[in-house]
Amino acid sequence: MSALDELRGVYRDRRTGNAVGYVGADVPRELVEAAGYVPLRLAPVEGVDRSFADRVLGPGVDVATRAILAGLLEGAYPVDRIVLCHDSDHTVRLYTSLRRLDVPRLDLWFLDLLHRPRATTEAYDRARLAELAEWLGSGGDLNTAIGDANRARALGPRLAERRRAGTVSGADALAVLGAGTALPAAGYAELLAAALGEMQADGGSRTAVLLLGSEHTDDAVYRAIDELGAVVVSETHSWGEPLLAGHVDEDGDPLDALVRHYRPRPRTEPAAADVQIGWIGEGDETVAWSLPSHRRRLGRPVAVARALDDLRQALA
Amino acid sequence: MSAPGVKRSASAVAAMQHQREWFKALDGPIAVVDADVPHELFRALGIPYVVNQWWASICSAKQKAPLYLDAIRARGYPDGVDQYSAIGLGSAIAADDDPPWGGLPPVAFFATQRWTDAHARIAAAWAAETEAETFVFEKAVDRRVPERWWERVAHEWEDVIGSARIDLMAAELEELIALLERRFGARFDEMRLQEILDLANEQQEWSRRTRDLLAQTSPAPIDIVDSIPAVMIPQWHRGTEWGRDAARGFHEEVESAIARGDAVCPDERLRLMWIGRGLWFNLGFYQHFQSRYGAVFVWSMYLAIAADGYPRYGGEPLRQLAARFAAFSDFLGMPGWADRWYLEQARTHRIDGVVHLVAHDSRSSWFTTKALEDAGIPVLELDADNTDARTWDEPAFVAELERFIEGRL
Numbered sequence: 125m126s127a128l129d130e131l132r133g134v135y136r137d138r139r140t141g142n143a144v145g146y147v148g149a150d151v152p153r154e155l156v157e158a159a160g161y162v163p164l165r166l167a168p169v170e171g172v173d174r175s176f177a178d179r180v181l182g183p184g185v186d187v188a189t190r191a192i193l194a195g196l197l198e199g200a201y202p203v204d205r206i207v208l209c210h211d212s213d214h215t216v217r218l219y220t221s222l223r224r225l226d227v228p229r230l231d232l233w234f235l236d237l238l239h240r241p242r243a244t245t246e247a248y249d250r251a252r253l254a255e256l257a258e259w260l261g262s263g264g265d266l267n268t269a270i271g272d273a274n275r276a277r278a279l280g281p282r283l284a285e286r287r288r289a290g291t292v293s294g295a296d297a298l299a300v301l302g303a304g305t306a307l308p309a310a311g312y313a314e315l316l317a318a319a320l321g322e323m324q325a326d327g328g329s330r331t332a333v334l335l336l337g338s339e340h341t342d343d344a345v346y347r348a349i350d351e352l353g354a355v356v357v358s359e360t361h362s363w364g365e366p367l368l369a370g371h372v373d374e375d376g377d378p379l380d381a382l383v384r385h386y387r388p389r390p391r392t393e394p395a396a397a398d399v400q401i402g403w404i405g406e407g408d409e410t411v412a413w414s415l416p417s418h419r420r421r422l423g424r425p426v427a428v429a430r431a432l433d434d435l436r437q438a439l440a
Numbered sequence: 441m442s443a444p445g446v447k448r449s450a451s452a453v454a455a456m457q458h459q460r461e462w463f464k465a466l467d468g469p470i471a472v473v474d475a476d477v478p479h480e481l482f483r484a485l486g487i488p489y490v491v492n493q494w495w496a497s498i499c500s501a502k503q504k505a506p507l508y509l510d511a512i513r514a515r516g517y518p519d520g521v522d523q524y525s526a527i528g529l530g531s532a533i534a535a536d537d538d539p540p541w542g543g544l545p546p547v548a549f550f551a552t553q554r555w556t557d558a559h560a561r562i563a564a565a566w567a568a569e570t571e572a573e574t575f576v577f578e579k580a581v582d583r584r585v586p587e588r589w590w591e592r593v594a595h596e597w598e599d600v601i602g603s604a605r606i607d608l609m610a611a612e613l614e615e616l617i618a619l620l621e622r623r624f625g626a627r628f629d630e631m632r633l634q635e636i637l638d639l640a641n642e643q644q645e646w647s648r649r650t651r652d653l654l655a656q657t658s659p660a661p662i663d664i665v666d667s668i669p670a671v672m673i674p675q676w677h678r679g680t681e682w683g684r685d686a687a688r689g690f691h692e693e694v695e696s697a698i699a700r701g702d703a704v705c706p707d708e709r710l711r712l713m714w715i716g717r718g719l720w721f722n723l724g725f726y727q728h729f730q731s732r733y734g735a736v737f738v739w740s741m742y743l744a745i746a747a748d749g750y751p752r753y754g755g756e757p758l759r760q761l762a763a764r765f766a767a768f769s770d771f772l773g774m775p776g777w778a779d780r781w782y783l784e785q786a787r788t789h790r791i792d793g794v795v796h797l798v799a800h801d802s803r804s805s806w807f808t809t810k811a812l813e814d815a816g817i818p819v820l821e822l823d824a825d826n827t828d829a830r831t832w833d834e835p836a837f838v839a840e841l842e843r844f845i846e847g848r849l
Contacts, residue, residue: 180807184521184800213557216581217803223585224775224807238578240554244611245578251604412518413561417568419516 127318128296135299135343138306140164144260145203147192147218148211149362149391150237152253152382154269154372156207157309159260165305166192167341167363169200180221186407188341189214193221196230207256209235211362213410233259239389249383257379266378272309273372279316280368287357290330291323294346294356301367331439334397335359336418336426338405345403348432354439358394360418366391393421400426401438445723448704449666451690455673458682460541466490468545469624472528472566474552474559476768477577478761480640481613483679484633485626490544491676492552496527497720500827502540504531505721509828511535517565522558522801523828524717529562533569546571549623551616553577555769556801573623575616579769580605585776590748590784597752597763609762633757636679641751643678646687647671648747650694654738655789659708661697663730664740665723671743678750687746709734710849713786715741715808716797717826728838733845739789741772748781779807786817793849794819795841797826820844 125133143164144156156163168191177194195201208219219234236252238245257266283300286292292300300319304312331354339361340346346356358365369392373381400422402415412428419426427438471482471489482489499505508530509519515533517526531539532547550566552559554576563574582602586592593600617628654660654667667690674686712729714737719725729735749771752760770777786794794812798805798821809819820841824831 182798182800182802182805184802210581213801220581220775220803221807223583224779234581234583236581236583238580240576240578242612242615244608244615247611248578248580248604248608409518409521410556410558410561412521413558413565416516417561417564420568 126322127315128300128322131303131315131319132296132299134303134306138164138167139202140306141202143203145201145206146208147189147206148209148215149366150209150211150386151207151235152256152386153305153309154266154273154378154382155253155257155260155262157269157272158257158262158264158266160264161205161260162308163305164201164203166195166201166203166206167302167305168192169195172198172200180225181217183407184410185217186214186338186405188339188405189218190407193218196222197225197227199229204229205231205233207233207235207260209237210239211237214408237383237386239387241388246383246387249387250379253379253382267374269309270372270374270378270381272313274374276304276309276313276316277368277371279313279320280365282320283316283368284358284365286320286323287355288332289325290328290355291325293350294333295343295350297356298340298343298346298364301365302363304367305363330355331399332357332397333439334394334400334422335361335364335403336400336415337361337403337411338408339363340403345432345435348435349401349439352435352439354399357397360390360392360394362391365394396422396424399439400424401435402426402428404428404430406430445665445725445727449662449670449690449693451670451686451693452666452668454689455669455686458686459673459676462677463490463541466545469548470545471549471551471620472544472547472572473550474525476553476555476765477551478613478765479676480633480636480679480761480764481616482620483636485617485620485624485628487549487620487624487626488545492528492550493524493717494672494676495531495544496524496827497718498540499527499531500720500829501723503721503829504536504540505827506830507536508534509830512565515565515569520828522556522562523825525552525559525562527827529566529569532566549573549575549620551575551577553765553769554579558801573619575619577612577765578608580608580766582767582770585774588780588784589771589777590781593749594751595753597760598755601763601767605766606759606762609766610758613758613762630757633761637752637757637760639681639684640679641753643674643684643687644746644750646684646691647743648751650687650691651743651747653691653694653698654743657698658711658790659703659705660711660736660738661694661702661704663704663726664714664718664737664742665726667743668718668723668740671746675742675746705730705734705736707734708736710736710792710845711739711790712737713739713782713789713791713794714797715782715794716799716802718742719797719826719832721827721829722832722834725834725837729841729845733842735793735845735849737795739785739791744785745771773802773804775804775807778804779811782808783811783815783817786812786815791817793817793844795844796821798823799826818844818848820848 153163511534513519674683677683
């Protein structure tokens, strides 16, 4: 099996033992690994009945988060310890609802990592990370965990280059990135390095897409864009290239370094592509407030899409 | 069809008159601040401010919300989410030669708290689309859910809110002071802030007495069409002698009305609770069901949260102020905090039925409805925005409430 196939499989299957689950972009995987667990980012599970979760969370929460709530209530994930964070209102609402529902088999922790670019926020975040570390029992070598994660991150620019050169489909790029949220960092870095070597240009030239807006916990939109003859080469959502963005300082206090890495927003500011698409997922209309600032920064129009049918027009 | 509602209370009428006079005298540059931002700080610095959501209610009452939301959409922003917080921005950028009350004076500053993802983005929009400088408070989340917070928060705020959250907001207040001093040429005086906090506490204590009187009185001497402006307009002048005196005057008016045996509906048969933001473009809706059903809306969150959510005693002024706001949105919308409080309110006010205007940004709607229904108090949920008349279907909602009253109460 090729490394690319293996990563595709991990992305689809997302089952791993000895895991602590997490929801949101701000949970430092390094802390979880330092505690001896595999950090497993939760994504919607197919086939789960979402009707109760829809009523609890309501239409103002995105569908993926509602699906995760449904999955947690049904016991669809191989975890009973879960960390949620303050990366978005959707995650906060998931946490506060789970807390109130009081599901006995779930051991929840909320990491209130905030994002204003101020020293006051940084100090607050540092204290919250320390509390999480204690809850996890992060007694292992945090510096080693950070180093492993950085080795994966160091491959991010190569993947970005491969994507813009057209040697990987959008769906495969998303899978390769997303697999890293279900594997230990050291093993992921090895597989990713191997997969990068397997990527070959197909000789075709495709319209390059920068994808803005809502999260993508599955590859439906990416596959649709691939099938329309274009390719997503970059994105701002937290299941995409922000996963490999940056580098956590390996000198100095590791918790301080983790705060400096996970606090800033946005984590990436990608360059414009041939076409910019702002995807607004169901229940995530609020993300539309961010699109004008992207237009100003990029100096390009942003086509808005809410359904797969909209993509054809966006790429026309 | 929208109707403004008949106001019978002298306090409500006086408050609205004061508000008009105050607004007319308002001179820019001003700050526009969200309802859950510490206004007291702006008052202590002598900076005139307009509350964003109050202004949205005026725009809505004057049927200008659709125009202002159109203006937002024309600039590429969404017009169908967080309307309550966005209408103010729309009023600042819309071409309107007949704005409500003459329109806002020049806005130099916008402040908000990051209660939802939209709030920080709305602040960014103010910065991009106007000349306003902005400040966004964090909205921290505590892992604990305190028992019966409303009985403890006035004096035990350090524990109920949590020191970490108070520390954070107190530090942010110091940052904001530095910004405002520079921007407005103001000077912060801690003793002035303490005076304002003390006056605000006095004001809220009068509101608490009024709330308690109304809870135990049937038939109700006033309905929420009166109590909302009577309590909320002074709330926007929190920390002034006028605000304190207005709250005291309202209490005295209610006390006298009770002594006289006044009743909104002498044949009161149903006591209704309105959970959610006020229906600013259609206050008449609240009075629509009185004559046919003897159904009176006796409770809205505004008087009750004044009573339970605002008073804070002790500690250093900035920490006391931070303690007032670091968890404010939890009281009204956080599962575990809000649903228990609403249930307590329903019980003490002997509520027969609840109309719950469900906001998409509310974290606690399902839990609130469930808590009430589980306690045997029927709930009708309405899905509409409180400021955006485009989402309101009057005949349909009237019919729904009539079916609710006839079928479940």
